Amino acid sequence: MEPGSQIAHRYQIIRLLGEGGMASVYLARDLQTGQDVSVKLLRVELENDAASKKRFKHDARRAIDLQNEHIVKLLDAGEADSQPFIVMEYVPGMDLKHFLKLNHPLPIATAVQLMQQIVEGMVVAHQHGVIHRDLKPQNILVGADNQIKITDFGIATALGQNELTQTNSLVGSIHYLSPEQGRGGLATPQSDVYALGIILFELLTGQVPFQGENTIAIAMKHFQTPMPSMRDWRPEIPQALDNVVQKATAKQPQDRYQDASEMATDLATVLNKKRAREPKFAVATECDDMTRPLDVEQIRQATDQLRTQIKATRPLDATIPPASVRSKRRKWPWLVGVSLLGLGLLGGGGYWYFNQPVQVPDVTGESLESARQSLASRRLKVGDVHQRYSKQIAAGEVMAIDGPLQRHRGQSIDLTVSRGVKSYQIGYYTGERYRNVADSLRKKGFVVHQETQYSADYDRGMIIKQSLPVGEVAHPGSDTITLTVSAGKDEVKLPNFKNQSVNQVLSFANQHGLPLTIMTTHSDTVANNHVVSQQVKAGHSLTRGDSLVVTIASENDAEKTTNVQLTIPYDKRHRENQVQIYVRDMNHNYRTPYQTLTITSDQTVTLPLKLKNNSTGSYRVVRDGRTILSANNIN
Template identity: 30%
Template sequence: MTLQDPLIGCVLDGRYRVDARVAVGGMATVYRALDMRLDRVLALKVMHPALATDAAFVERFIREAKSAAGLDHPNIVGVTDQGTDGGYVYLAMEYVAGCTLRDVLRESGALQPRAVLDILEPVLAGLGAAHRGGLVHRDVKPENVLIGDDGRVKIADFGLVRGVDGQTSATTGSLLGTVSYLAPEQIQSGPLGPFTDVYACGVMLYEMLTGTKPHRGETPAQVLLAHVQSEMPLPSALVSGLPAELDGLVARAAARDPQLRPADAAVFLSMVRAARSRLTDAQLDAFPYQALVRPGPAAPADATGFTGSGSGSGPGSGPDDVTSVVPLPAVAVPPAEAPMERTAVIEVEPGGIPGPPPPGAVPGAAGEPPAGEPPARRGGPSRRALFSLLGLVLVALGAGAGVWYINSGQFLRTPGVLALTEKEARRTLERAGLGVEVEYAFSGTVEKGRVIETDPERGERVRRNAVITVVVSRGPEVVQVPDLAGVPLGEAKRLLTEAGLTPGEEEGRFHPAIARGAVIATDPAIGTELRPDTPVDLVVSRGAEVEVPDVLGLPEGTAQQRLREAGFEVEVAAGRVFSEFPAGAVAEQDPAGDSRAGEGETVTLAISKGPEMVVVPDVRGLGEDDAVRVLEDAGFEVSVQRFFFTGTVFNQSVREPDSAPKGSTITIFVR
């Protein structure tokens, strides 16, 4: 029977309505709540009532609010408020809809290097901001790495945060942290600093690459001892084929000597990015097959007195994961409601973490009878009961494996093969257990023979043996200029457009064999390879070269007949014009007579309406110069005949009221 959480439905401080429980940790429970004042969803972290009476824990809880509230970074969960209501002490913080890194590791196990670095980099960016602000997180672990539904990664739970210049060593005989991720200096009461968080990030990096933790043991004390005495194993020892760059990152970050580690998260982030730049897409997207088929060593059930689902539930969790108020070598942990890594205070016996047994000591449980004495019969289950229990465990494991296969084992993430050659992409996908179907497409940006895209895309979840469509570049798309010689102009333009080219400028030329209006040639020439939509100029035939007859002054009918006999079309301009030619005769033609034109081209004619008649001004009595000026202004030519030298006009050939054709010659007589 599940008991209702008494806080659900309550309103804290008259403002925060508690709607649902999200998670239970070692120090507090996290709820989804509604800020009724601002009408927004947020997370409420409420200290366990048993700890709310402990002044030290309350002080630490409030310190988290003050320190985290001062951190403003997109990769840090923001804290907006802190308060108390009756016996409840709470923090109000940003609500991140999504999952934790622990959820991802529990479902997927080892991750591809690209996914690992995509998670690690924002974690380091957030921690780097805290380190620049003089703060150390001290409890970095997958449970405190939140991955939102939108893909954003944030670091949460600054509950153990300390100022770098404040109390940075354990002096009370207690360890506060998570066993699997504690740095040696935390265990040995040494000075702490940003390098302490870097160590935990190195452990997380190993776990993401391999699907298991580097140090495991039957008790938390054994795990702590391994942190202090054992070098960090290299992930490639468990997952062969991992690049040396990733081994190097783990070795540097999780070095036992703090001075050998990167000084802070920002320095480690620079190292991670530099290593990533040296990895190929194939290395980044390599699938960790061995991590799927080679499980890590199983921890004995209830080896340290854990109860509930927090004890060894799911891949990557075990007794060494859960952290609570733990005296060494015995461990006592509050019951867990969810498979979480819990923050713990570990009571250290005087003298620190026990070392290895002295020479000659017989390994075994404390209290074993001396050699030679018969062991006392221990109370406990019979052999048959043990076999029955073992059978149930095996059945449960088989059922769990079946559920894993149905829900996760049948699926994998599509490896990234963009920009790989066709051969490399095929090999990568087939090694991942996927089928390959290749298609080809033109690309102006991807080199010929390399992958443009895949369907499904990189990172999408697909069934094993699914067929991945790989689109390979054929290089930039090119089209050839078609053969258009002799093709009529309209048809030639259509063919160019269908070929993916654009008709360009047109130039007419005479050609003795190609009919007028058909294409003689193209520029660029036939067969030239061009990018799509490139303009192609056309040389168009004007037909055979023919001399144009001169028909000026001829009657309209006669002129048209002569032009058609010469092979031309005739067009008569609308309206008639004054000219020197008689009315009805050709006054103008285009092209002009005796010029060259193409056979079949059109000659335009303008027909005369006769000369324009103008009244001739009377200039008698005017001086010679004035008389010439008046007549020319009226549109006439002037001829002068002189008899004497006085220079006065005494007569003219035509005068008012008579008219003469405009442009005709008027004679004046001067004496």
């Protein structure tokens, strides 16, 4: 899209940030809030792909529930002119890949601290049943103070089958792809854990563990080649830290951490001195427990062998019974054997059937009854049903599938079902202590913003006003509450104005919000329009809003012009400020504005006051309906 283009009449494109296999990402301006945001748009060639569009929207709906400081916040999602879009917070900085190029080698403690942030974000994702599936440094942003933000949740999944047909779409990910994903199997939390282990390896060594001429060669190394030790590159790396990588990247998913939470627990103590002599990690067992169909030919051969052994053990001098008896005796062992064989095959076939892995259908967004039917079609059933509030999923619809997405026939699947949007009625917070109110609101899930303002009526830390009115029904997670908090009285220490010009005093008064009152007197020692004295002595203080009173020297001219220069401050809370300036002199009064302005930044104006016969003038500046500057007795 071209700069200046708008999406949904709200987001104005500034520039392209990057392009991926499925989407393009732009920096944009939210015209409602004035904030910079990132907007992700589905690629043009996928706009007519119904499956891609459906997954794009579906994954956006799931990702919006992921609230964590280490996950890029999803702000909005929708469709404009048949083109799906996702709006996310904009994170100034760089991706982790670029960060490593600029900062390698990282100190071990720094690498661990960065990794802990990444894993913490993935803990929240796994708790919500969300699998990233495409974790890599390019999808991890590093902001100010090395603050980590994970992005691109669900985008790799949204490609589905298409990601194999997009040219080079897997090149950027193959270095971090788990063996089961490379074989075309289902991604699980352990698949994300594998990618986390590769990322930790790269953080500490500056390179990925497996290189190759093409994606196939790299994938084969993921399947077969043992994970190298980071200590081969950096011997100072503790064995306990190398063990985290070795366990996270085990070839079999069951030998890895079961999810990010388990990995986070291990990572938290990895630099502890108590683990200094930790032995090398070793997979507990190499046994292949995969369920396989029984081989009928092997069973037949084993039966023949057993029959031969029985014949060989028969006594040579045993009395041979009559033929009719032998015939009868020969029949029943064969009948028993065949029956046992049939039962064995039947039991083995049944065991094989019920232990075949099946993919759990994606029932998120369906009603509970519909989910039951979808699961039943795969010979699965609904297990425990948990409920959770959601601002995106309607009440009664499935929010998440709990547990792995690959099960065996007949197993129960636990589901999380939406209770709908949680809401609260806004109370009256003015006059309450900000810390107490903010803590209470945040525990309920609200985002609370603080603004400060000087006040002579409220003590420091007390709430002056609130953005949401009393009694309004608000929803945590979607509604933001802004509380304006008193910074106490704004005390202004006065300098010595003696011999300063009236314009210098006016500039000081405007800067500190002090209405100026000017008295006049005759002086033989002070120049005309310069200060002779001040009512409040130098070194003492006034509170913002108090009048600053000075006496200036004045000549009794019949008529004169006094030029008053003042700066009108811009209120950044509004895009534009409407300003009216009122002047009282020989030619003007306060009934009509002397000048009307629309300002978008601080603006300096000069007011020429026509005065005579030792008369005085005055002015008043009104911004958005409120008087912000004024002065009286100007001569």
